[in-house]
Amino acid sequence: MATLIVNHRVADYATWKTGFDSDEQRRAGAGINLISVGQKAGDPGNVYIIFNVVDPSILPQFMADPELQQKMQELGVISAPEAIVVE
Secondary structure, X not given: OEEEEEEEEEOOHHHHHHHXXXXXXXXXXOOEEEEEEEEEXXXXXXXXXXXXXXXXXHHHHHHHOHHHHHHHHHOOEXXXXXXXXXX
């Protein structure tokens, strides 16, 4: 088990959060379980997400999935995600 911390910018947090929440089943199916999500204090477009990850070796493939990339674009992600794995 590992912890994944993701940071990226979004155009509109409320729009992004609704879409993010709707994608929980796909993440859970990959063994990626949400711990916390929120905005940086004073910078609402700067999003941080923390997950537990059962098998961190799946992360490169999961993050590169064209379906995920399309969903992120549709939801207004405006910067490449920075992902850090902590074991």
